[in-house]
Amino acid sequence: MDLAIIVAVVVIALVFDYTNGFHDAANAVATSVSTRALTPRVALALAAVMNFVGALLGQAVAVTISEVVTPSGSASHGLTVVMAALLAAIAWNIGTWWRGLPSSSSHALIGGLLGAALVSGSLVHWGVVLGRVVVPLVLSPLVGFALAMLVMVALMWVFRRSAPQRTYRGFRMAQTLSAAAMALGHGLQDAQKTMGVIVLALIVGGYAQPGDLPLWVVLAAATAISLGTWAGGWRIMRTLGRRIIDLDPPRGFAAESVAASVMYVAAALHAPVSTTHTITSAVVGAGATRRLTAVRWGVARSIAIGWALTLPGSALLAALAYGVLSLVGLP
Template sequence: MEIALVVVVVAFALGFDYTNGFHDAANAIATSVSTRALTPRRALLMAAFFNLLGALLGTGVAQTIGSGIIDVGERPAQTGLVMVLSAVIGAIVWNLVTWWFGMPSSSSHALIGGLTGVGLAAGITVHWDVIITKVLIPMVVSPLVGFGLAFALMVGLLWAFRNANPHRVTRRFRYAQTVSAAAMALGHGLQDAQKTMGVIVLALVAGGLQDDFTIPLWVKLSAALAISAGTYAGGWRIMRTLGRRVIELDPARGFVAETVAASVLYTAAFAFQAPISTTQTITSAIMGVGATKRLSAVRWGVAGNIAVAWVLTIPAAASVGALMFFLLHAVLV
């Protein structure tokens, strides 16, 4: 029974990884597609490849998810596996709801919310210190940093190219966006695929198949392939929101937004092992470059709706995860 449940949990975790890919594909490529730096199909192929590559570059974020949020070892193996399965279902449900409405919410925070909800429902230890320092604080700081850096860098570029030929500058930044979009996709794989790795290892530990939180190679590869496949499937609804509804982007602003967002993602993953939201980071960077036109250039109503989705993500996914735990625990345990 426990082995079968481990298989089910792994399958659902990879399913979440796939939804993460198509839900967050827009993070890496919306700006490049909206400025016509890349065609949608080429952008998706590139994003899928660099998501795959980024997923294999580190395990720090996976360790935080796998061992830092809840202690599944406090309950019997079967209960621990039900907890992990319930958390993943909670995250998948929120991903699908926000995808349906075209809202770029955070898959990362959905997963963390699901884990927190089942931890509270099961009455086990929830590591609030980790949640505060590596989730909540970065959740507030990363968008502010993304907005501020993007605004400052864009102002610097506008000054540096103030006398340049506009058509030539636009053409060059359109080429540069190919690189910045690849960097963004790499950062997305580095951050988001690792979260699925952490969940799978959490299931392996809960099921007694592994004693520590080391990430096996097959886990890395399966998570990397799942997120890249999901990315290639596309996320057109959310791509329209990020690429056009927040602000009409030009290649220079798209390049700056992607470059800043990628830099924040790399810093969070390598320096702090913090599972930050790629969605929040790129959206705030887009707002930052948009504000250099004029504050009214940013459609703050759309931005406000996105912010509401950000705030609701953790409690909503936690509620679904807790509900699923009560239901599945009654049936399976």
């Protein structure tokens, strides 16, 4: 029975990873597509490849995710807790994708874990949640906004005497590199979150020890997020690339470069940050250097409300999912 549940949890985790890929594909490519630096299909192919590579480059974030909660009771009960969290995160991803809102898959997953753990009486490691999850998730968009604004101001000063047409052409070429860096950071961050949940399920089922990260888990998560990225998240791409602000190539380059840098530093610190929040904040920061009214603050406000609702919303969905799974007979 436990093995069957473990298999089901792994499959559901990979489905979440796939939805994460198509939900967050816009994070890596929207700015490059909106500035016409890359065509949509070329951008998605680049993002899919770099997501796969990024997923292979570390395991610190995966370890952090696997330490957020300790499911209580039997192995079967613990696996039910993990399954409920994943189902809630998938539902949130699909719902926000349908509305075209770039919400955080990271927040959805962590909110799902917390909701399922609390309703089931499982142990939540609040020190890990606050120190290595909540603080970085809050700081990363603030840092992304401020750094993108500073980088864009510096670029405007450096290229103040350059011909606009030549400058734009150069930054369109540079955006190939910044988009690749962004996709690499997305794989480094988000694929590892799925790995962490799978490892948590394996630990609960007695098939792994804390700190273990089997190679098959890494390859499966990397493949699932890459396939999801290739499928593309066109609804969110329009929001991130056009509805917040009409980006030009220098601002697109600044936003992508800053967001990628924030994700690399966070991964080195074992901190799972939201790639969605980071790139969106960087887009707003870079765009605001044109003029504050260039940013469509109504759209940005709707996105911010979505962010605020993600953790409690996914936690509530996880609690409901846990209740349903218990009613149908899972321990």
